[in-house]
Amino acid sequence: MSRLTAALLVRVGLVLLILAALIRPLPMPDRADVVVDDFAIAVSLALVVAASVYLRLTRETTVRRHE
16 A cells, blocks of 8 residues: 555656646746745655655565466
């Protein structure tokens, strides 16, 4: 169940990262908007990296053979 949650976090984090990166080049009138956008990019990146590392570390190493 936790691997499924981690896979979901990777997908959601990637979507948020792409959306934040697409919005970033637009002109922003307020410095606070720029800071919040940078924070959103950092959080999305952290979600993706942390969940990806977890999935990589908990990968099954045994191979099941059909009998």
